[in-house]
Amino acid sequence: MRQSPNRAETPSTAKSIGLAFLIVGGYWLAFGGLMSYVIETKQATSIARQLPPADPNGRTLQAGLTPAGVTYKNIELVPVGEPIDLDQNQLAFVGQTDEGYGLWSIKPDAGGKARAGGGGGRLAPRGIPAATGPVYLRIDDGRWQQVIQAGA
Numbered sequence: 001m002r003q004s005p006n007r008a009e010t011p012s013t014a015k016s017i018g019l020a021f022l023i024v025g026g027y028w029l030a031f032g033g034l035m036s037y038v039i040e041t042k043q044a045t046s047i048a049r050q051l052p053p054a055d056p057n058g059r060t061l062q063a064g065l066t067p068a069g070v071t072y073k074n075i076e077l078v079p080v081g082e083p084i085d086l087d088q089n090q091l092a093f094v095g096q097t098d099e100g101y102g103l104w105s106i107k108p109d110a111g112g113k114a115r116a117g118g119g120g121g122r123l124a125p126r127g128i129p130a131a132t133g134p135v136y137l138r139i140d141d142g143r144w145q146q147v148i149q150a151g152a
Contacts, residue, residue, distance in 0.1 A: 061101065063083075075127035083144060135147055
């Protein structure tokens with residue numbers, strides 16, 4: 001009777017190598033999947049942080065459709081008077097309303113700085129510290145709608 005050359009029943013070299021490849025492949029598959037999830041999540045988060053800030057010009061009002069009011073942080077601004085023509089070069093962007101409209105105010109004199117508390121006179125909303133005068137919303141026909149702080 002002939003005996004098996006593999007008396008200790010050890011697996012062959014080919015089986016050992018194949019099993020090793022399966023173990024290492026499974027490890028890398030699990031590790032790769034986990035790392036892919038972590039990296040994609042991190043990239044999505046950092047991309048959201050890298051998005052450009054809101055349009056500094058903000059949306060414009062449609063001519064003839066002036067809203068009853070807009071909000072900036074926790075203050076309400078209401079339109080006053082009729083839309084007027086202004087030189088855009090004399091205005092500076094001071095903020096954006098919660099609705100996405102840009103708020104504009106008179107540029108300070110050369111070297112001048114905006115004063116805290118809406119230091120541009122009685123028509124400057126106190127809730128907009130950068131305002132150096134009356135505050136306006138742009139209208140899509142090139143005119144400007146003045147807004148004041150509600151209750152002021």
